[in-house]
Amino acid sequence: MVSATARPYIDASVPVLREHGLSITRTFYQNMFAEHPELTNLFNMGNQASGVQQQSLAAAVFAYAANIDNQAALAPVVSRIVHKHASVGIKPAHYPIVGRHLLGAIQQVLGDAATPALISAWDEAYSSLAGALIAAEKEMYAEAGIAPGELREMRVLAVSNESEDVKSFVLEATDGKPAPAFMPGQYLSVSVTFDDGSTQLRQYSLSDAPHPQRLRISVKRERRDGDKPQGRVSNWLHAHASVGSLLRVSPPFGDFTPDTESGRPVVLLSAGVGITPMISALKRIAEVQAQRNVVFAHAARGAGWYPHHAEVAAAMNAMPNLQVVTFYEDGSTGFSAGTVHAGRMDLARLPAWDRAATDVYMCGPTGFMQVQWQALLEAGVPAQRIRREVFGPELLDHL
Ligand SMILES: Cc1cc2nc3c(=O)[nH]c(=O)nc-3n(C[C@H](O)[C@H](O)[C@H](O)COP(=O)(O)OP(=O)(O)OC[C@H]3O[C@@H](n4cnc5c(N)ncnc54)[C@H](O)[C@@H]3O)c2cc1C
Ligand code: HEM
Numbered sequence: 001m002v003s004a005t006a007r008p009y010i011d012a013s014v015p016v017l018r019e020h021g022l023s024i025t026r027t028f029y030q031n032m033f034a035e036h037p038e039l040t041n042l043f044n045m046g047n048q049a050s051g052v053q054q055q056s057l058a059a060a061v062f063a064y065a066a067n068i069d070n071q072a073a074l075a076p077v078v079s080r081i082v083h084k085h086a087s088v089g090i091k092p093a094h095y096p097i098v099g100r101h102l103l104g105a106i107q108q109v110l111g112d113a114a115t116p117a118l119i120s121a122w123d124e125a126y127s128s129l130a131g132a133l134i135a136a137e138k139e140m141y142a143e144a145g146i147a148p149g150e151l152r153e154m155r156v157l158a159v160s161n162e163s164e165d166v167k168s169f170v171l172e173a174t175d176g177k178p179a180p181a182f183m184p185g186q187y188l189s190v191s192v193t194f195d196d197g198s199t200q201l202r203q204y205s206l207s208d209a210p211h212p213q214r215l216r217i218s219v220k221r222e223r224r225d226g227d228k229p230q231g232r233v234s235n236w237l238h239a240h241a242s243v244g245s246l247l248r249v250s251p252p253f254g255d256f257t258p259d260t261e262s263g264r265p266v267v268l269l270s271a272g273v274g275i276t277p278m279i280s281a282l283k284r285i286a287e288v289q290a291q292r293n294v295v296f297a298h299a300a301r302g303a304g305w306y307p308h309h310a311e312v313a314a315a316m317n318a319m320p321n322l323q324v325v326t327f328y329e330d331g332s333t334g335f336s337a338g339t340v341h342a343g344r345m346d347l348a349r350l351p352a353w354d355r356a357a358t359d360v361y362m363c364g365p366t367g368f369m370q371v372q373w374q375a376l377l378e379a380g381v382p383a384q385r386i387r388r389e390v391f392g393p394e395l396l397d398h399l
Contacts, residue, residue: 002068002125009121014066020109028105036097041199042088046232052393064129079255082133086140087189087253088201089149095130102126144180144251151191151248152180156241157214162307163300166273167238168207168218171247179215182206182252184260184280185361185389189250190217192233202233205363205389206252207276207308209283215252218307220273256389258361260284265293267353269372271345271364272300277389278363279308286318294319295353296338299327299345299368303334313337323351344368347375355380363389 002010017024029048033040060077067073103123107114141148154171162168173179182188187205194200204217221238222231241247258281259266266285270278275298285292296315300306306326316322316337324338327349331342341349345368360381362372369388376386 002121002128006121006124007068009118010068010125013118013122016110016113024102024105024109027108028101031104031108032097032101035101039094039097042090042094042201044202045200047393050228064125068125076255078132078136082136082140083253083255084203085133086137086144086148087187087203087250089151089250090133090137091148092134092138095134099123099126099130140253144253146251151189151250153246154179154215154249156243156245156247159242162218164304165221165223166218166307167221168216168307169237169241169247170208171215171217171249172213174246178212180251182210182215183257184209184284185257185277186252186254187277188215188217188252190233190237191248191250192236194232194236200233201250203254203391205254205276206280208280209287218273218276254389256361256363256387258387259359261288263289263292265295265353265358267295267350267358267360268297269345269360269362269364270298271368272305273307274362274364274368274389274391275307276363278361279311281361282315282322283311286315286322290319291321292319293321293353295323295325295351297325297327297345297350299329299364302328302330302332304332306335309335309337325350345372347372347379356382356385358385360386361388362386363391366390366392 029043033043060081063077064074103119103126106122107119110118137148153174155174156169157172158168158170160168160170171179185205187203189201189203191199191201204219206215207218208214208216219234219237222234224230256277258268258277260281268278268281278296278298282294282296285294296312298306298312312324313335316324326335326338326340327345328334328340328342329344333340339349358381360376362369364372369390373386373388377383
């Protein structure tokens with residue numbers, strides 16, 4: 001919350017921030033990295049280069065300013081940030097650095113329009129949000145039993161090719177201890193140090209049902225595409241992580257956790273490598289609620305690009321009320337358990353379900369998510385029934 005004195009300044013600055021948000025956050029990152037180059041190891045520099053991270057922080061600032069009295073709208077935004085922050089090891093001491101550079105950037109971009117009263121209002125707003133994030137992150141670290149930023153070494157037990165561009169890596173503890181517990185849908189951060197000494201962290205959803213001794217991640221190799229360079233961490237993993245390699249990983253975090261335990265019907269929609277949280281959920285449901293009504297729909301470029309399809313087929317054998325629908329964009333055949341359609345995912349071609357009462361979980365590329373989100377709403381699915389995981393910073397465009 002902010003004081004009655006600060007409130008009018010925050011309200012008045014919403015349209016101004018909307019207009020200048022992107023250049024404020026660009027200026028902020030530029031100045032902060034110049035003064036603290038060590039922070040480039042903490043941030044996803046791929047997202048920085050492609051611009052999505054700047055949009056995300058701007059979106060968080062807008063969402064905060066626009067919803068300052070509406071904790072219900074902010075809660076999911078804050079929850080996602082806190083999980084992501086915990087997975088990359090944000091410490092309380094980082095907050096004053098970010099705060100100073102954010103306020104400095106507002107001042108730099110807005111010039112004379114950034115009056116002392118406006119800056120002081122935003123100082124207050126930032127401190128209040130930072131305080132809430134720090135408190136929530138402290139709880140997450142305590143729950144995971146780690147100090148902020150603490151990583152654990154895990155050994156690669158097995159590597160397998162899942163599709164044209166996805167490899168799975170099965171990980172086990174190096175000390176014989178159990179693997180960390182997690183809920184399907186959660187992810188961990190993998191830290192990779194490159195030959196030039198720089199480090200990068202990336203998140204990967206756990207792609208198998210929880211197991212006492214092992215974890216699995218499945219990584220799509222991001223290939224070079226025109227001007228866009230190949231992805232740093234995914235290509236490093238594909239090239240260097242082999243049986244016996246040691247990887248440094250965070251504990252599992254993440255608040256996208258499909259309901260796997262109840263007996264209620266559920267719909268799981270995915271595209272591309274977005275299948276990873278879904279296959280974890282589906283395998284867990286097969287273990288604990290095999291009679292459950294489940295719609296599992298996946299969209300892939302073609303038959304060679306359907307990771308984990310053998311596990312989907314195995315789930316079909318175990319689950320009499322599982323309906324599987326596959327969409328191949330290139331019209332190929334191939335894995336054809338369930339129903340196969342040519343083209344992109346089309347909601348009208350999925351089996352009917354009780355739109356008002358069924359939870360829908362989805363994960364895939366941004367374009368897929370935007371199309372399905374709209375189609376689900378138009379089909380009468382209430383927004384609060386839809387949960388989604390974005391494999392990048394959440395752009396908050398649905399708020
Ligand atoms: C919660 C969560 C779960 C995830 N789960 C999975 C999963 O299960 N499996 C999976 O494969 N991935 C997953 N991801 C994505 C993963 O974290 C990485 O983002 C992905 O592997 C790409 O990382 P990279 O280092 O290979 O690519 P990066 O080097 O980060 O590049 C990413 C993109 O940015 C572009 N880019 C980089 N530099 C520039 C530049 N200078 N100009 C223009 N474009 C540029 C690249 O071309 C590429 O397209 C998940 C992400 C999140 C947030
Ligand atoms: C009030 C303060 C802050 C806000 C509102 C904020 C907001 C956000 C948002 C919206 C995301 C994206 C979450 C997603 O994946 O959807 C994010 C991620 C992230 N934040 Fe923060 N943040 C704050 C403070 C900090 C601080 C103090 C640091 C540390 C220097 C930090 C470092 C990061 C990092 C490293 C990520 C992961 C994305 C990446 O790798 O680039 N943040 N934050």
